[in-house]
Amino acid sequence: MNAELFAKSVHAPSAVGSYSTNDVLFLLKDLSNITLERATEDREEAIQSGVHYSEMLPVEYQPTDAYIQLFHETLDESAEKVAIAAGVVAELIISKRGTDTVLASLARAGTPIGILIKRYIKEIYRLDLPHYSISIIRGKGIDENAIKYMLQNHPGHEIQFIDGWTGKGAIRKVLVEACAHMQKKYGVRLNDDLAVLADPGYCSETFGTREDFLIPSACLNSTVSGLMSRTVLRDDLIGPEDFHGAKFYKEWLSKDLSNVFIDQISDHFKQVEPAAKKNAAVLLQQSELTQASWKGLQDILRIQQDYGIADVNLVKPGVGETTRVLLRRVPWKILVDRLDNPNLRHILLLAKDRNVPVEVYPDLTYSCCGIIKPLEKGETE
Incomplete structure (x- = not known):
């Protein structure tokens, strides 16, 4: 292993986010006092004209009362299902990686899923695995300082990367490239397997389900992700020894549902343990199912x-x-497999709220697909 990796200790992380530090530590630089938000249309034009999406933040969508009610209804209906999927992933991680494992959630969608997996393992196996939330950015790669921090603080441990779900698999590709880069640069061999709760894109080998269903944490932004923004990487804000950055929206503490989501699903872990173990065993025994x-x-x-x-x-x-797409981009249209798909209630509500047309597109592998309005040629997130 390259001595450069351990030549200098990485700074200790900032205390940010509304989760307990027993659940997760964010390896992110606190940018809370800096204005980074740009209006949706302005940001869309900038992205499609070549500004990298990680250099600015969207103005966070403030949901209506009806939408918040739908979040709670969805959480009530799907808590057991999400608990089983989280349990399956946890069981697969224990079987594949063992107990000397560091959980590394990809901020921000991966963070609540990583917490669920950590809690399941703690409750069922009495193991308190370290869990961090780190940044990975398409076109820029993974936060190397965060990787260094985890390796320095947990020598001999394997890192298991975690995200919420897959779409096209873009982040999985970035992770594969980043792990190859880390090996070439530092001689560190990282496992590029990305564990996800749902893998409708069929681009992960460690998943809870491949059904394209609504994970309630996808309904909202920061208020279900520890009040953290998306991650930011800009040369004038992030130095060579810094973690990638993010904002902590303390002003929304009264609206925060992050721990409500975690607690409600975690309450089902004991009950779903047999189903999670059974499903995981099938996936482990029949490798063709996980290709x-x-x-x-x-x-x-x-x-x-x-x-x-x-x-x-x-x-x-x-x-x-x-x-x-509906929460922070400029949508052109939404394609759905069928209008009566129960996973699409919040999609249809958001589309109506933003006056976005919805079209039935037969034989869709996914439940739905969002198409961003093309403005100009350029880089998009």
């Missing part, structure tokens, strides 16, 4: 051709990604 076929990409290519979309980054497949 990453990337079949979701076939949908994307078909949509690109049918709608004449030049930039693949404007097509965002899956419930989680479509939600993001």
